[in-house]
Amino acid sequence: DVKVTQSSRYLVKRTGEKVFLECVQDMDHENMFWYRQDPGLGLRLIYFSYDVKMKEKGDIPEGYSVSREKKERFSLILESASTNQTSMYLCASSLGREGRGTEAFFGQGTRLTVV
């Protein structure tokens, strides 16, 4: 079974702190994604990566950066956490081709609270 693991289930950080959210997948997927989920807004794409050291901005990249030094690991970085970044963060991975079998697999989510 594909496994996508996020390093923390719950995090509480202070305003201004630098925050790292880690995500690891074990199925050699090319694509990895970071989303935030807020009530009424669905899942909004922050950043995605289609290869090692390659990244693309999603719809809401402001205040975030990412790192993908190895194929299996995709990190989301909040350079200076703010209260409006309090949210559920979801990591996902998928194969990098079209067609059946390319659905994204998700981690369990990290609920981040910035105080």
Added chain:
Amino acid sequence: AQKITQTQPGMFVQEKEAVTLDCTYDTSDPSYGLFWYKQPSSGEMIFLIYQGSYDQQNATEGRYSLNFQKARKSANLVISASQLGDSAMYFCAMRERNTDKLIFGTGTRLQVFP
């Protein structure tokens, strides 16, 4: 621009009845894939069904079917014989071939009552 729209924030359905969850999309890429996911209260994201833009037939997976109308850019999910366990959030998503970008709609909360 790539966009997914789900206009139903919430839906109710009686057990054993069928229900349709609406999804429309916008893209300029002629090649794309459409996905539906279920998110129960536990929070996990469960993949349900996939439809490719060039697929000739509507996708089906057990009680789930996808009513794909390409000209209208709609990809509605049909759940037949609803069960209490179908109560959850449902998300429609699209990935364009050119960008590999995967985006989601705002979701529909489905509640199944006895």
